[in-house]
Amino acid sequence: MSDDFFDPFREVRVPFKIIDGGVTAARGFRAGAISCGIKNPEVTRLDLMLLTSDVPTVTDAVFTTNKVRAACVRVSQQHIKDSDVRAIIANSGNANACTGPQGIQDAKAMCKATAEALGIRMRQVQVCSTGIIGMNMPIQRITPRVKELAEILTPTGSDDASRAIMTSDTKPKSYSIEVPCGDGSFRIGGIAKGAGMICPNMATMLCFITTDAKISPDELKRAMRSAVDQSFNCITIDGDTSTNDTVIVMSNGMAECPPIKKGSDEAKIFRCALHKVMLELAKMIVSDGERVTKFVEIRVRNARTHADAKKAAEAVAKSMLVKCSWHGSDPNWGRVIHAVGYSGARLREELIDIYFGGLIACKGGLTTNTPVSELEKVVKEPRFSVTIDLNQGSANHIVYTSDLSEEYVDFNSSEYSAAIHAKRQKGLA
Template identity: 60%
Template sequence: MDFPITRIKGGVGAAKGFLTGGVSCGIKNPDSDRLDLALIYSEVPSVAAGAFTTNRVQAAPVKVSKNHFADGDVRAIVVNSGNANACTGVQGIQDARTMCKGVAKPLKLRRTQVGVCSTGVIGLPMPMSRVEPRMEELVASLDKKKGNDVARAIITSDTREKELAISFDIDGHRVRLGGCVKGAGMICPSMATMLCFITTDANLSQSCLERAVKESVEESFNRITIDGDMSTNDTVMVMANGASGMPLVARGSEGCKQFRDALGWLMLELAKEIVRDGERVTKFVTVKVEGARTHLDAKKVAEAVCKSALVKSSWNGEDPNWGRIIHAVGYSRARIREELIDIHIGGKAACLGGLQAETPMEDLRKIVAKPEFEIVINLNRGEAGYTMYSSDLSPEYVDFNRSEYAYWKQARKDGLV
């Protein structure tokens, strides 16, 4: 960004005019007191925009929220963890709508002014007998300083909450922008397995916000991968309420461009934190593709390398195996010439012109032994480029995901299956 920003506290609750809260329902485990139901609410009218999973199998809350966001008139978001409410049929749709109604009525909103999200195990009905009775308490929990409660309530296999807030000037007016995100496994481009909620008190036109969200998602959450799996519930929701008191910012204006740059920066930082907190990962790897003939060719190469189980396994083993990288480049379906490909790891040449470079292997091994490093792949065929953020694949990841569905035992006790 070419303008200054200031990091501030508050996460998704940092912007003026927004209240946040969270409660414990015991959705996944009735004996647990961890927060698993959260609410974000704008005290004044707001505009909203969202991005949703491109998976052809979509969870009930995704279907409901896409409909509610169609007009951009959303003032509240209710979200739960512990159950994805996915592949739950007509009852799932009804449960998602019931969650919207549960907060809409006490907030004096229409049901369609509430977005709804869920994350957790796929295929099990929502335990609404534990959720519905807590709706009044959820609304009563709303406060100006509980942004962290939302960040904590939405995590599943995450090891920690992930939130960020900033302030900056648009046309001489100070505005605030804050958000939180969850995601650690089933992370793949074209939205990762993630939920992201962002609020701002900037006064934006609907079209300005929609364009900013679309472009920012493409350059952040659509550029990360951990395990190559795309979920049924992926969602990004952004609300802007104008509580900063600034004049309306129209699409195409310099102010809209400034907001888009700030939103893009915030989303990218949150996206990187998803990768760093990936399920049992030990490496954060930036993969830059340069010299491609087209943007699409660069993207194909980056995705092939970042999704390769062989490449990711070598990163976990701290093995600078550039052969696995170039073989992924070769099957990416991008237009490449083997004899032109250069690969640098941590700034040192591993492959030049498709052949082994003279850099000592031990020097490269020291680089990939670090928790974070960068790989640059130059195709030397044009000017286009693309950057992605990935991780290694560990034995611990496999072990962790072998036992995730213990929740089915509790579901049987609840009479849900």
């Protein structure tokens, strides 16, 4: 194995090998995508994907915490109760959110068409959508095409599938590894999409992960929740949480390795592996956030409790003033400490140290002698860390975030009007 992953939370080192294949790297999964013209009938781009398991699965999913939930999320939440998920159908170009009873009907129609094409039950299908909120799905351009899509699925279809869920993403996001386990190994891999509206507690983010490990529903659920908490729930781009966020993990047990049992070494290994895949995909989402020019890791350490560490890190990561300063490569520790100050975390100002990269900018709440030109060198890098040491306890938290650019504002200032006007020009609205 060529690499290993140290999990600081579980204090265990897991060897693994990065492999090709993304969401179809694990044995027994197939995927594919087609172009339906969902956003615009005149533009040819992949916008509908299908992912299936050849055999029954144990599946778990985590959905948005937003109280305004897309129709597809509501339908998938109903379906997941059955657990033996055999397929995920997902589209970009329309979020099917704020679409009322018609939206529910459309999401169900997508599941029905998928079930018929694959010869499975409708409740074995998960359905996901991402795109603009508040417009009905062009369902007549989708359902008649699902049979054709089902016929082109391949064990190398991950790349097409990852492209079909992109919205304002600039590149597809995919990651897969093989992990030794017992005498054999299992594979685990996934695809994701992110871009705008990214924030802890799930965002406009879709992530589909498959594994051929053998695992019980309970153990999968435990691994899933802790991995999501330490990956997707640790990223923020603009602090907005969307109506459509979904993470689905499907396991089909086709690997030749021991079953993952509660409390076993294999269970530890699986948790680390799932965490690793999610963390890599989560970091890709931040790096490719809308018009992002900096990837920043906010590390809060020595807080009184984990809740305090989290509050402090999230306040810094969400502060518009802090994000603007990073954009301008400005090592403005004053804005960092002021965000920590209003975060609600318990602290004593005179104990706070702040570092840019390895350089201390603020010691005990006061400026240091570190030359600003040295601090600037750190913040000029496209990737850097900001460490806030509260010196109050021993709890730590990390948040992955980005800067805020003029281009983000420009990019996000006319989506709805532009979409409506485009539809109207084509006689669709």
